[in-house]
Amino acid sequence: MPDSSLRLAVLISGGGSTLQNLWEHVSDGRLRGVEIALVISSRREVRGVAIARDAGLPTEVIRVRDYPDMPAFSEAIADALDRAAVDLVVMAGFLCLWHIPPRYTGRVLNIHPAPLPNFGGKGMFGRHVHEAVLNAGRTTSGCTVHLADNEYDHGPVIAQQTVGVAPDDTPETLGARVQAAERELYPRVIQEVADRGVAWLRAQAESSR
Numbered sequence: 001m002p003d004s005s006l007r008l009a010v011l012i013s014g015g016g017s018t019l020q021n022l023w024e025h026v027s028d029g030r031l032r033g034v035e036i037a038l039v040i041s042s043r044r045e046v047r048g049v050a051i052a053r054d055a056g057l058p059t060e061v062i063r064v065r066d067y068p069d070m071p072a073f074s075e076a077i078a079d080a081l082d083r084a085a086v087d088l089v090v091m092a093g094f095l096c097l098w099h100i101p102p103r104y105t106g107r108v109l110n111i112h113p114a115p116l117p118n119f120g121g122k123g124m125f126g127r128h129v130h131e132a133v134l135n136a137g138r139t140t141s142g143c144t145v146h147l148a149d150n151e152y153d154h155g156p157v158i159a160q161q162t163v164g165v166a167p168d169d170t171p172e173t174l175g176a177r178v179q180a181a182e183r184e185l186y187p188r189v190i191q192e193v194a195d196r197g198v199a200w201l202r203a204q205a206e207s208s209r
């Protein structure tokens with residue numbers, strides 16, 4: 001077990017329920033050896049920012065529109081991560097694509113509310129994902145934690161949790177069931193990284209190739 005805390009950055013764009021869940025896990029000790037060192041939000045006026053500030057977490061708003069292009073936006077994110085000496089980045093409803101610089105390769109996780117590689121990609125977020133699963137007539141759905149690369153919802157899968165689809169499900173009822181699974185899966189994977197070290201993540205990614 002590493003002797004110092006894993007310094008986590010949480011990237012958000014909206015509601016912040018994933019952030020809230022992680023924060024609750026850290027503050028009541030269910031997530032051990034983890035510290036939320038930074039929250040980055042791509043939007044200013046969102047509930048996630050209020051959650052972060054109420055929790056007293058260091059928070060930065062970094063918006064696409066404040067930078068001339070995607071490389072500059074990405075660099076601003078990476079600089080903030082450097083300043084906070086972040087070990088692991090978790091995207092938690094972060095809706096912007098950014099270029100992960102080489103020094104953070106293998107250290108950025110995302111959670112997606114569907115069993116990737118299906119039902120992912122640009123525009124596949126929130127209700128759209130669950131609608132697509134229902135329209136495809138699937139009997140199961142779930143959530144996926146994967147290492148992020150520079151494409152939407154893409155990169156080596158680290159863990160998945162399956163949930164059943166009920167015949168009378170709506171995007172909302174299915175979404176709620178998937179979110180409940182997310183609330184278990186993300187902390188479980190982060191605990192694993194805290195216990196085994198960030199190098200373990202890279203090894204997982206390499207063995208899944």
Ligand code: GRF
Pocket residue numbers: 012013014015016017018019048091092093094111112113126179182
């Ligand atoms: C999460 O449910 C996750 O599946 C996806 O975006 C959602 C974010 O919700 N990546 P919130 O902003 O954390 O409330």
